[in-house]
Amino acid sequence: MAILDQGPLNYKEQLPPIILENYGKWRYHENPKPGILKHVSESGAELYSVRVGSPRLVSIDFIREICELADEFCDGYLRFTARHNVEFLVSDPAKLEPLMAKLAEKGLPVGGTGASVSNIVHTQGWVHCHTPATDSSGVVKAIMDELYDYFVTMELPAPVKISLACCLNMCGAAHCSDIAVVGVHRTPPRIDHEKIRKGTEIPSLVASCPTGAIRPNPKEKSVIVNEAKCMYCGNCYTMAPGMEIIDPENDGIAILVGGKVANARSNPMFSRMVIPFLPNNPPRWPEVTSAIRNIIETYKAHARKGEKLGEWIERIGWERFFTLTGIEFNEKLIDDFIFSRETFRTSAAFKY
Amino acid sequence: MAEKKTPKLDELENGRWPSFVTEIKKAAVKNEASKELLHLLERSYEEKRGHWKHGGIVGVKGYGGGVIGRYTDLPEDFPHLAAFHTVRINAPSGWFYKTDSLRKICDIWEKRGSGLMNFHGATGDAILLGTTTEQLQPIFDELSEEGFDLGGSGSDLRSPSCCVGPGRCEYACYDTLEACYNITNEFQDELHRPMWPYKFKIKFSGCANDCTAAIARSDCAVIGTWRDSLIIDQEAVKAYVADGFDVQTVVVDHCPTKCLKFDAETQELSVVAEECNRCMHCINRMPKAIRPGKEKGATILLGGKSTIVQSAFMGWVIVPFMKMEAENDFEEFKELLRNIWEWWDENGKTRERIGETIYRLGMSKFLRDVGLPAVPQMVYRPRANPYVFWPEEEIKK
Numbered sequence: 001m002a003i004l005d006q007g008p009l010n011y012k013e014q015l016p017p018i019i020l021e022n023y024g025k026w027r028y029h030e031n032p033k034p035g036i037l038k039h040v041s042e043s044g045a046e047l048y049s050v051r052v053g054s055p056r057l058v059s060i061d062f063i064r065e066i067c068e069l070a071d072e073f074c075d076g077y078l079r080f081t082a083r084h085n086v087e088f089l090v091s092d093p094a095k096l097e098p099l100m101a102k103l104a105e106k107g108l109p110v111g112g113t114g115a116s117v118s119n120i121v122h123t124q125g126w127v128h129c130h131t132p133a134t135d136s137s138g139v140v141k142a143i144m145d146e147l148y149d150y151f152v153t154m155e156l157p158a159p160v161k162i163s164l165a166c167c168l169n170m171c172g173a174a175h176c177s178d179i180a181v182v183g184v185h186r187t188p189p190r191i192d193h194e195k196i197r198k199g200t201e202i203p204s205l206v207a208s209c210p211t212g213a214i215r216p217n218p219k220e221k222s223v224i225v226n227e228a229k230c231m232y233c234g235n236c237y238t239m240a241p242g243m244e245i246i247d248p249e250n251d252g253i254a255i256l257v258g259g260k261v262a263n264a265r266s267n268p269m270f271s272r273m274v275i276p277f278l279p280n281n282p283p284r285w286p287e288v289t290s291a292i293r294n295i296i297e298t299y300k301a302h303a304r305k306g307e308k309l310g311e312w313i314e315r316i317g318w319e320r321f322f323t324l325t326g327i328e329f330n331e332k333l334i335d336d337f338i339f340s341r342e343t344f345r346t347s348a349a350f351k352y
Numbered sequence: 353m354a355e356k357k358t359p360k361l362d363e364l365e366n367g368r369w370p371s372f373v374t375e376i377k378k379a380a381v382k383n384e385a386s387k388e389l390l391h392l393l394e395r396s397y398e399e400k401r402g403h404w405k406h407g408g409i410v411g412v413k414g415y416g417g418g419v420i421g422r423y424t425d426l427p428e429d430f431p432h433l434a435a436f437h438t439v440r441i442n443a444p445s446g447w448f449y450k451t452d453s454l455r456k457i458c459d460i461w462e463k464r465g466s467g468l469m470n471f472h473g474a475t476g477d478a479i480l481l482g483t484t485t486e487q488l489q490p491i492f493d494e495l496s497e498e499g500f501d502l503g504g505s506g507s508d509l510r511s512p513s514c515c516v517g518p519g520r521c522e523y524a525c526y527d528t529l530e531a532c533y534n535i536t537n538e539f540q541d542e543l544h545r546p547m548w549p550y551k552f553k554i555k556f557s558g559c560a561n562d563c564t565a566a567i568a569r570s571d572c573a574v575i576g577t578w579r580d581s582l583i584i585d586q587e588a589v590k591a592y593v594a595d596g597f598d599v600q601t602v603v604v605d606h607c608p609t610k611c612l613k614f615d616a617e618t619q620e621l622s623v624v625a626e627e628c629n630r631c632m633h634c635i636n637r638m639p640k641a642i643r644p645g646k647e648k649g650a651t652i653l654l655g656g657k658s659t660i661v662q663s664a665f666m667g668w669v670i671v672p673f674m675k676m677e678a679e680n681d682f683e684e685f686k687e688l689l690r691n692i693w694e695w696w697d698e699n700g701k702t703r704e705r706i707g708e709t710i711y712r713l714g715m716s717k718f719l720r721d722v723g724l725p726a727v728p729q730m731v732y733r734p735r736a737n738p739y740v741f742w743p744e745e746e747i748k749k
């Protein structure tokens with residue numbers, strides 16, 4: 001029988017000796033090579049972290065393999081990052097090159113530090129979710145194959161963080177990323193009255209709609225949707241399986257850019273929509289990967305060193321962003337939901 | 353089932369980035385459900401749609417969360433996926449693991465599940481992906497035996513997470529690893545037994561670089577900061593200059609508040625402390641020479657969430673500076689959380705995140721009810737309209 005409420009493993013028992021010894025005493029760090037961080041302690045101790053890209057969806061064999069590497073090179077300890085990378089913590093510099101050689105042999109990429117494209121934070125998609133408008137792991141794999149060289153080098157103006165959410169629930173919380181890839185629906189829910197009658201609390205379903213498009217349908221003991229008011233957010237479908245929103249021919253991907261979470265220089269920013277829809281085109285999603293490559297390469301060619309994607313766009317102006325990238329601007333990119341006002345230009349000063 | 357081909361997924365084994373398809377195939381060698389998952393996913397790639405139904409109610413004894421029911425809508429074609437549930441394991445602070453700990457998870461999961469996992473889920477739990485209803489309790493029992501506990505799900509406290517903190521970062525303004533561990537342990541009931549209007553996420557970042565994206569991804573963001581002046585080591589500044597580092601261009605010119613001054617002649621870098629907004633830019637660029645001040649703590653921000661329903665919110669400052677001290681058991685922060693949850697419990701609607709409740713009822717009501725003083729650090733700028741809700745006691749009768 002399980003012990004209730006014992007809480008997570010105590011992190012203190014999961015830390016390698018070099019971290020226990022230098023806890024809170026780190027003095028500075030360097031980024032000598034892509035994917036390698038060197039932290040130096042007040043005591044003079046040096047710790048090398050080797051950051052490795054992972055597909056996040058992994059088998060027990062993968063975990064056992066990285067455990068073997070950690071046993072051989074890192075005294076039996078490793079960690080994961082907030083962006084799903086694996087980090088090998090090497091206290092003996094002599095073990096660095098042999099570890100790198102083993103990782104290369106296994107086809108595991110080392111990178112994702114500094115001015116690189118880091119691993120993509122993402123959701124479950126078609127692998128294991130009930131509301132997705134696109135897949136996650138497959139789109140991520142296609143994008144990271146396309147941007148691989150930017151993961152293993154540090155040649156961008158600043159770090160680029162890409163996130164993917166396979167529907168607007170955004171378990172991946174993509175909304176403040178340099179580039180957000182978001183699964184979107186484009187058609188109103190199709191109502192299965194039978195399913196609604198069977199197991200849905202009608203008042204909660206009506207209340208779930210942010211635009212008030214759903215109202216009760218007493219005749220059917222179900223609901224009715226004012227389709228003109230529906231913005232396809234899918235919140236009703238999350239509440240009620242009878243509000244079928246998945247539409248293979250019309251679901252797809254929107255691209256938002258320019259978000260950031262760090263406070264360095266400029267305040268955190270939301271990502272803004274620049275492409276309202278690209279089709280789901282598995283297995284490689286070529287429209288999505290080439291759109292992202294175009295954005296990153298235009299940014300690389302024009303931004304100043306150290307400037308985040310969103311900072312660059314805010315400096316040159318969004319109108320210039322559309323000119324430089326060649327991305328078509330259209331009325332779908334102008335906000336018409338509840339917080340739209342702040343995005344309208346109230347100035348006669350702008351560029352072309 | 354008959355051997356079918358998976359040409360679309362096979363294509364995703366090409367390319368240089370490690371392939372999740374290869375991982376599913378590895379699991380498929382040992383496990384029938386993983387094999388079916390491969391074929392179900394191929395079908396999704398053909399039809400451009402998912403094949404999972406809404407979760408049913410499954411669970412383990414004593415908890416209301418931690419496992420999520422998952423069923424395919426094609427059980428006749430994929431009988432091993434008729435039930436393919438998720439188990440969330442609350443990860444240790446900073447996602448540090450002894451390899452022994454990871455192997456214990458693997459051994460249990462090899463015996464009782466699909467062999468597929470996420471390291472980690474977006475909220476920070478280690479995710480075991482796919483098992484049957486009857487395996488849930490034994491999995492929990494065996495994980496528990498090895499010292500693990502389940503994470504949050506549903507309308508409860510989700511597993512808090514934190515950055516690497518003082519474990520490996522010189523920027524950490526408080527002990528994020530200890531705060532996360534201590535506070536997670538304090539609120540085990542809230543984490544395991546859903547009883548709120550909706551989910552509540554807490555993320556701990558040691559500085560304003562916010563490596564856990566707390567401001568965007570958590571209802572309550574605890575972001576390390578300091579109150580006094582940043583500390584400049586003039587000798588180290590000179591060493592940067594000697595190395596050919598351009599202090600003026602890289603650091604001073606990009607300071608958002610223009611509070612830094614570099615004298616090229618004396619090679620001295622100075623700061624007007626009261627003009628500095630503690631953004632971290634200069635420290636990021638010159639970590640050997642510039643450090644956070646001595647009076648350290650955290651800024652507390654509330655209300656961060658993603659798009660559904662009323663647009664995405666970032667966390668709003670509700671406490672500009674709070675000491676985050678392990679010696680005091682983080683008591684001030686815990687007390688604040690209890691007050692916030694009590695208010696949300698009373699005022700929140702079903703499936704309404706705390707940020708949405710505050711937005712609906714007004715920040716000033718929230719601050720009054722919870723007992724937080726209004727300070728200018730809470731806003732970018734004051735209101736532009738005169739529509740003040742005057743409290744009755746301030747009006748002459």
